[in-house]
Amino acid sequence: MIGAGVRLERYEQAGVERGGFLLGRVHAREGRYVVEVLRAVEDAGGPATRTSWTFATTSLLGLRDAMNGHRLVGWFHTHPGDAPPHPSPADTALHRDLFGHPWQIAALISPAGITCYRLAGEELRECPWSPTPA
Numbered sequence: 001m002i003g004a005g006v007r008l009e010r011y012e013q014a015g016v017e018r019g020g021f022l023l024g025r026v027h028a029r030e031g032r033y034v035v036e037v038l039r040a041v042e043d044a045g046g047p048a049t050r051t052s053w054t055f056a057t058t059s060l061l062g063l064r065d066a067m068n069g070h071r072l073v074g075w076f077h078t079h080p081g082d083a084p085p086h087p088s089p090a091d092t093a094l095h096r097d098l099f100g101h102p103w104q105i106a107a108l109i110s111p112a113g114i115t116c117y118r119l120a121g122e123e124l125r126e127c128p129w130s131p132t133p134a
């Protein structure tokens with residue numbers, strides 16, 4: 001679930017990729033996880049180009065203050081319109097390295113919309129999402 005105030009689509013932008021952390025809550029329901037995204041924290045990022053994006057090396061250190069009792073439920077980044085609207089091998093490697101919990105998600109923002117992924121084995125697999133009910 002993605003909270004109405006999070007508005008990930010506003011990060012969509014021509015030019016370079018943008019991204020950051022997703023903060024929120026995790027609920028276990030009937031043997032599966034429901035992740036509630038309550039906040040997106042954009043990260044200045046490392047060197048970004050039109051086709052790649054990574055976190056700045058210092059960003060994890062600064063994150064603790066922003067968390068305010070929330071959990072690090074995943075990350076997000078944008079893909080420009082002419083890039084494939086699915087995670088690249090580099091995206092998958094980044095997720096595996098930094099987001100090892102089974103409930104942590106990767107949200108990909110492209111002109112086609114927002115797509116969420118979770119780790120399934122070594123791969124990122126699409127998972128359904130919906131807006132948080134009001």
Ligand SMILES: [Zn+2]
Pocket residue numbers: 052053077078079086087088091
């Ligand atoms: Zn990507």
